[in-house]
Amino acid sequence: MTKHLDDIRSAVAGLHVDRSSGQPARHQPITLLWAMGRAATGRARLLPWKDARPDLKRLLKEYGRPGSDPAPQYPFVALQDSGLWQLDGVMGEVPVARGSKLLPWLNSQNPRGGLEGWVYDLLADDPEARRLVTDDLVSRFFEGEAPHGLLRDALLLGPVFDGFGPVPGVKAGTVFANRAALHRAQVHRPLQGGICGTRENGAESIVVSGGYEDDEDLGDTIIYTGQGGRDERTGQQASDQQLTLGNAALVTSRTAGRPVRVVRGASGDPQHSPASGYRYDGLYLVDDYWSERGQSGHLVWRYRLVKLPNEPLLPVPSLAVPTQPAPTLPVPAGQETLTRVEASFMRIVRSSAVANYVKRAHDFSCQVCGIRLGTPTGAYAEAAHIQGLGRPHNGPDIASNVLCLCPNHHKLFDFGMLVIADDLAITDRSTEQVIGRLREIPAHQIERRFLAYHREHHAPV
Structure with a gap:
């Protein structure tokens, strides 16, 4: 044979x-x-x-x-x-x-x-x-x-590769000599741009190669700066970035939960980058995004990407047994400095006591709309951190940094479509209309510094 x-x-x-x-x-x-x-x-x-x-x-x-x-x-x-x-x-x-x-x-x-x-x-x-x-x-x-x-x-291929997820036949760790080789292998199709994707469908891939001064490569976590506004002669940020093109594609990946291929170039962080060429480093999830003033003083869009383990784990929502409001419950201390445990990747250990306290204090009713969702096993609500826990936000896991929200308003808040003023007025950023006031109770007070942080990163002036 x-x-x-x-x-x-x-x-x-x-x-x-x-x-x-x-x-x-x-x-x-x-x-x-x-x-x-x-x-x-x-x-x-x-x-x-x-x-x-x-x-x-x-x-x-x-x-x-x-x-x-x-x-x-x-x-x-x-x-x-x-x-x-x-x-x-x-x-x-x-x-x-x-x-x-x-x-x-x-x-x-x-x-x-x-x-x-x-x-x-x-x-x-x-x-x-x-x-x-x-x-x-x-x-x-x-x-x-x-x-x-x-x-x-010629019927020599299976289903057509749509550009998203792992590329058939290409393993994480594969090194490519140049951008042309990445293009031919369909790992990253643009010959120049750092983001491949569209607002409608999301991002297929990104290249991390030290091109933006605000980038941070931490290995299993990447704080990635969006595209645009850079002076090609100096490599410095010269104007504000817009939430368009590849920047918008990464937001779509965040909302759709679609993983993104990450490629590292030799000019990136030496600790995590190949010695030469470009290396495909697997799939990452866009865990968060926000805008801020970068080192240059110009507005940039930033994205936290977290590496997927070999078998992605899906978050399991926590259902709590309904109880009466408990304004006399002792407020749990929580954690000002978060503990991390090492498994196949670094994972933040959140305090379930803090989340449960906030939800029970509000009787599992959303602080934005007041809806209380019932399920066969009890009431359901979600605990939303105002200043995110992960790097670079590094917010504390304490009750005054947590809201009790329904799933819809949790997502809208995380995506920056709801912002809350110090007087607790809630603005819907899709219409720029005030839609109400955040419900606050004596047993659960919100620290305004966290609301200010959220506004700065989602609705910068």
Whole structure:
């Protein structure tokens, strides 16, 4: 079996193709890939010329060299000389492949063509052999390109990669020589930009390479600065950033919970960056985003990205047993300095006592809308930290930094769409209208410094 695979690969390496344009023509390799796809999907090995012609002509027109003649009659006959191809049902002498008599002859005789039987059987039964031969054809005839469209149309790929999540066949830790190599592998498609994505669909990938002065690379956590406003001559921030393009894409990733591929370049933090080129470092979640004045004094958008473990863990909402309001409950001390425990990544240990106290103090009723949600096992509410706990916010896990909110208003607050003034007036940033006042009770008072911090990062003046 190995000898037969070596024979196929040797035949591919020895293909004689037209080079009159200065580059090897792609007619024969495209036809071979088409036939390999038929083997991979269990379709007939030999196909009459008139049935094969439309498919081959379309593939040659779409994926052949620019300006080349999409004439499938040439490879359909010329591949006989490779030792990989069979013409069946031929009467008399076969015309020269590039001659003018070939097409009338094919149309008249309509022979069947396809892979030799032993080639078909091997490639149909052995996916690894199919992959190796495909790689040989692609590396020789599609140098510097990734012809995913051709392989998909030839039925040699599974579902089409939509650009999000892990790239099929690329493992975390893979190093690429340059941006062009990242582009070809579909790990990061832009040849210059640091963020790949759209406002509508979210971000596919980012590159962390020390390009922005406010970036912080902590390994499993990255504080990433958005794009725009930088003077290309000096590399310094020269104007405010806008929540558009890639910056908006990262916000969409945050709201949709879609992971983002992270690539580190050699010019980034030496402790976490490759010695040369670019390294794909796996998937990260956009855990938070906000705006602030950067080192230059200009407004920048910032994002905290947290590395996903091998098996992402989903947050489990806490359901609490309903109780009566307890204004006389002792307020738990909480933590001014947060404890961290090391597992496969650094994780903040939150005080469940603080969250439970705040929710019980408000009888699980939202401080914004007053809604109290009932479930089969009791009332449900969420504890929302006003000044975030994670770096770089480093807010304390204490009751005066926590709100009791319904899920909707929790999300809107985290996304900065609700901001609260010191007099507790609540502004909906989508309309810039005051929609009410935050409900505060004697047993649970909010420190205004935390509200000010939240406003500064979500509604800067």
